[in-house]
Amino acid sequence: MHSIESFGTHDGPGIRMVVFLQGCKLKCLYCHNPDTIDTHGGKEYHVEELVQMAIKKKPYFGKKGGVTVSGGEPLLQSKELIPFFKRLKEEGIHTNIDTNGRLLNHFTEELLDEYADLVMLDIKHMTEEGYKYITGKKNKETTFTFAKHREASGKKMWLRYVLIPGITNKPELLHEMGAYFKDYKTIEKIEIQPYHKLGIHKWESLGWEYQLKDARENTKEEIDAAVAILQNYFKEVKVN
Template identity: 85%
Template sequence: MKTADYTLRVHSVESFGTHDGPGIRMVVFLQGCKLKCLYCHNPDTIDTHGGKEYPIESLVKRAVNMKSYFGEFGGVTVSGGEPLLQSKELVHFFQRLKEEGIHTNVDTNGRVFNHFTEELLDKYTDLVMLDIKHMHEDGYQMLTGQKNKETTFNFAKHREASGKAMWLRYVLIPGITNTPELLHEMGNYFKDYKTIEKIEIQPYHKLGIHKWEALGWEYKLNDARENTEEELESAVEILKNYFKEVKLN
């Protein structure tokens, strides 16, 4: 098949994203995810049969038309859902973007790793934003509904070995992921990684609850509270001991 024949199953496209990688970005939210994170604020992206098929060339054309807005640092980010469920198609998408001189970024939970993913990461992906759900297996299962957190850490090891840029993302949920012990454990685990440019801390919020209700799903973190300013500041101070840059997103 030629690139022109490939499509991506897309949930939505944001033209001027500023929270999904460096600079101004076109953010393509792909449809489908095998996790069901309790705090997911886009649960409508989980169903692998939802969304709409977009021809890759139409997305490339849209990105090319935006190049003047990207400037030195911007580009295209694929997010989701879990974009690497469509890694075969993304190889062709990112190959075309690189031909057009456009920066590429994948926002992923790191659970999908096959030869298509490897080709995508090693040849065509300028930046990976890796979502660290939890440092412990029981916490990972509780939050995501799936087993084997080690897939994410093995993914990180591969990216580190490639020598190519990576950011970490971490959601702070009071009493669940936002404890000094877990933050220090994460810092110690990743402190010797050379490819990690920053870690983005994402404060827990409940902005997506109405989407869960619309889908008829039970939102199981109703009793969780949002972080206080003091908790956010404390988390940042802890992580500054381990990472070059810590950002509240």
């Protein structure tokens, strides 16, 4: 594990305990937690220790809140998350996974189908070229295979999309994404994440070059235009 946020308000419904796991196979250009990428870092916790933390916070969760596991990429530890989420469900605590959707094996499927009340799926880009540019990896289709599996399960899903001027905020890409997902029944909303540079100092402290330092932040007009396009396809469009 990398860290824990006690009262997260941007990582799923309600107030949440957010567990950030260590390790990710992608190296997204805009990553604001690059210190979670290394798979060899972090601190080990026993499942029951985390469950007891969540139980103590249960009065603050209310009807909507719960536990979100993020990262890094949490599904790299799907096998270990199964007993964790199983215990949370036994305690009546809502469970959520924030993922890039690159991993789908029998452990992941059990976790998703049996114990994850919600999945927040990060859509990096709609083209193979754009996906590779942003993540450093090929095969964007893994994300869409993951989305199809979640849709088939009939369980709730949110989409997330980072809006980067000149890279992901192009109208044709937004329309393509909307058209692809418009018939999905499980998608409750899409969250737009306006591009920011808050993680640059972390890249520098790791001795890595931040390649998007010349990219600018979105204007209000650009964000409004993106929302207007996506509202044609999704029930709810939220700007984080």
